[in-house]
Amino acid sequence: VQNSAPVTVVEIDYYPDLVYNKCKCDGKQRDTDQIFSSYDECCKYPWLNKNECMKHSHECTAQTGGVPVQNSAPVTVVEIDYYPDLVYNKCKCDGKQRDTDQIFSSYDECCKYPWLNKNECMKHSHECTAQTGGVPVQNSAPV
Numbered sequence: 001v002q003n004s005a006p007v008t009v010v011e012i013d014y015y016p017d018l019v020y021n022k023c024k025c026d027g028k029q030r031d032t033d034q035i036f037s038s039y040d041e042c043c044k045y046p047w048l049n050k051n052e053c054m055k056h057s058h059e060c061t062a063q064t065g066g067v068p069v070q071n072s073a074p075v076t077v078v079e080i081d082y083y084p085d086l087v088y089n090k091c092k093c094d095g096k097q098r099d100t101d102q103i104f105s106s107y108d109e110c111c112k113y114p115w116l117n118k119n120e121c122m123k124h125s126h127e128c129t130a131q132t133g134g135v136p137v138q139n140s141a142p143v
Contacts, residue, residue: 014042021049022056082110089117090124 014036015029016022023042029035036042043053082104083097084090091110097103104110111121 013037014039016042016045016048016053018047020056021052023048023053081105082107084110084113084116086115088124089120090127091116091121 012025013027013029014023014025015033017024023036023039023045025039034045036045039057040054042048043050043057045053080093081095081097082091082093083101085092091104091107091113093107102113104113107125108122110116111118111125113121
């Protein structure tokens with residue numbers, strides 16, 4: 001286990017939804033749909049109203065952990081190692097774990113560590129944020 005979190009880059013395909021005047025990134029595009037590498041480029045599709053389309057950009061989320069997709073691709077999804085902090089009865093995700101610390105892939109699993117009070121530990125889950133852009137880390141296993 002390394003002391004820094006590995007980063008996985010997720011490429012997102014955007015395609016126009018002419019019915020709702022927006023772009024989608026859910027992976028359900030048809031073979032006949034034109035594909036774009038950014039939400040902004042997709043909204044420039046000739047049969048979409050760009051201003052109206054851009055209002056929906058927040059709806060496009062990566063399918064991996066619900067990390068919001070910015071108006072450009074690719075999206076950085078950070079994989080975090082969680083380790084127990086017995087002094088403060090919580091788990092940390094700052095990459096400063098020692099070689100002797102037990103590592104977990106989710107905050108929830110870390111809080112189940114036998115010497116932690118799970119209920120108290122879970123109260124601190126919001127403190128764990130990715131070091132890249134302050135993206136909140138979900139309480140589920142990363143991609």
